[in-house]
Amino acid sequence: MSAAPETRADSEPALYPRRWAALGVIAISQLMVVLDATIVNIALPSARDDLGITEADQQWVVTAYTLAFGGLLLLGGRIADYWGRKRTFMVGAIGFAVASAIGGLATTGPLLFAARALQGGFGALLAPAALALLTVLFVDAKERAKAFAVYGAIAGGGSAVGLLLGGVLTEYVSWRWCLLVNIPIALLALVLAIRVVPESRAHGDTSYDIPGAVIVTLGLTSLVYGFTEAAKAGQGWSSGTTWGFIGAGIALLIAFVFVETRTKNPLLPLRIVLDRNRGGAYLTSVLVGAGLFGAFLFLALYLQGVLGYTPLKTGFASLPVTVGVLIAATVASNALPRTGPKPLMILGPILAAAGMVMLRFIDIDTSFWAHLFPAQILLGLGLGFTFVPLSSLALVGVPEHDAGAASAALNATQQIGGSLGTALLNTIATSAITAYLLANPSAGPEEAVRAARMAQVDGYSHAFTWSAALILVAAVVAAVFIKVRKEDLPSGEGVAHVG
Template identity: 35%
Template sequence: MQFMILLDMTIVNVALPHIQESLGFTEAGLTWVVNGYVLMSGGLLLLGGRSADIFGRRKLLMIGVGLFAVSSVLAGAATSTGMMVAGRIGQGIAEAIAAPASLGLIALLFTDPGERTKALGAWGGITALAGTLGYVISGLLTDMASWRWIFYINIPIALLVLVLIPRMVTESKMVREKGAGLDVAGAITSTTGLFAIVYGLLQAVDHPWGSAAVVLPLGLGVALILAMLIIERRAKDPLIPLRFFANRTRSVINTASLFYMAAFISYTFMLTLFMQQVLEYSPLRTGLSWLPLGLGIGVGIGLGTAFIPKVGVKAVAAVGFAGAGVGLFLTSMIGVETTYLGGILPGMIVFGVFAGASMPAGTNAALHGVTEQDSGLASGVQTTALQVGSALGLAVLVTLALRDAMGEIQQGVDVDVAMTAGYGLALRVGAVLMVVGAVLIAALLERVDTKLRDPVAEMVQHTA
């Protein structure tokens, strides 16, 4: 399931210029092919995680995978921008249902801390493999067939998962009080609030920051997020109990994860456009150009998994974030005469290795001090942070790049030179975000315990 989802996130990037040309997306509108997905996923992941805890993780996993397959068909058959965005929204909802159930099951199936670290490393390795193959497969399909097949390819994978799940995974759910329900109001306000904020940020590409087109959706989004916090404080069964964030380690790593994905997704989005529109790479060449990133992430995950037992989660995560920031800074030096070997590859390798090293460390920190009852919730919170970071990163950094480029173009600068300068500026901001994340982790992260808590056993031990 994780392979399918990550394959679909990266497989879209290389095909974006062709999707834009085929369906008539604007530059800012094209970001909704990505944001339609990550916003629904990020906004509903908490609801999905709590639903998995309550109704059954295996059941929710199968529902999510089935919905992902149906939505992939809709996106693949899209004949308009609205139909494409609708398909991507459906895929985002599907991930919100399936992803927390998947990660929550891993946390429960591997009770030994050492084995769980290995399992999470394998889970991250699958993520890296899917990310690597996504770029290559996208290039092959877009060049040799059609961009529509990047969505249709999900169908056989989904069917395989649906066949294997009932045979290999047992059902698990939390023990809950009678009458406990779901906080739907919290899910609605958080999701619509995020949509409004991202929409307002994207409007800033074509409108002044003080215009009604920007200020009104931003104000509405902030109001809805504040309303969500009030709802969570008063709800009998909140979507996410605010006490969850009382744990400093989980709060720090989830905040750092926002910065991580804001930089990561913007890096892949903008560098793909740079390679195809400025350097005039074909989709296949672009896809093959991303191979070192996936390989670097795979190596980094292996190194991170090996070093966690020796030096601890905190050290691995902090070094990983800082090193990834260096990789982004190296990439930000691109120009219209940039070569792949001299200008793109060095930063890509550095970024991939260090970003990969931080993955298992971040996942272990996100599950720090979590009870078996709340494994789905904790998984949902971390994945939400990653998805919300993706959406906000695209909205802010792409807007920053486009506004900077438009200003240069108005002064008579060549379009390719201006766009490249805009991408470079946004990448440097992404590098700063990674370094800030590293500082937060180094200063505030506690010693991470990778063992899930059993509150019943703790109570018995305390009584004794």
């Protein structure tokens, strides 16, 4: 077993010699977890036809993963803190591989949905353990900025990589390999972790808040299901079922807050969220996540359903986002120690929203190079400038005992935002498509085909508009709530101790 960093007599933590190798292992696992949220987007039509999944239910292939992931991340962070971050990381990797195998071999839609939820559950162990390990391994301010740049680039670009990989695997192998590909990746991370990742854990009260985990997961699921019902034909926002699930979800989330105030060792200590800067960072993450997941989903649908791109071409057409993220992450990592997080966290959402606004003006024959390419570059630049400072800011001043919970909260906010955003934006897009078709009845087969494409364009345009609005609100939140100066960025104090 690798040894954890020692502590000098003057209480300054020694630098773990294999920390950069450990960062590589963390990067591999983070990429796997992030790209799995979008890798199935392009494969959805093939999986739906193969397993007989209805169009109304196909979204659960995406949301079953993000809901389980986001809902259980807080519990996963606590488990990582108390049980051991390396041990939790390894169990998460093994479970993720097993769940991926079940999904890749699924013979029915419900089995695929269950496998995706199981993936999300084990991802909820893997992700917070990885980020908490990064937090305790990199205690020097400059080194931590570089480490978070890697993490932020993966968090922002992993979704686009998932689209590309999904296109390649779907076109040349099978949609099933969009899940089976995780098996060798997880095993590689597991083998490397045994050699280069040190164990660390928090000390003190190690009880688990199981009621809190159950309540928050049920609340989020009910909320997303309510949004999903609103998108179905015959339901809509006037349906009692829709508002019943939304109301139940809100009530459960309120109950979760109440439970957390009464629990001795809560799942999410309110002291973590109520800090002005961290609260602002988490809210920013929710809003950006809502716009981000919706953008990738509807962009993939537009490229295939309207422009007629193949899965492979759709994957490659999504690469500009990744390019923008990598450029911005590099610049942001160098600028962060000099500017502090606030300017970057305002600039990032503004750039991303500008890209969304460009996507708002798509048509049935929009040019890729003149329109879609620059829009995606702007989107990628915005995400890169946002995620790098966001990852660092969310852990400012967090004591070592709460490192896992704070890390999990950051991951959870992005996934929860993605779940809620996908459901809400899908409802907006579906409503707009239906309204367009009713307002523009077609007379013949050719007109019907064109009307269907125009309706999709109208629906996706509405979704991109609301995505831009959500991300712009994130810029306002950052401007109002973030007060951390560059001198306040973490330099290892409070989170460096490992044992």
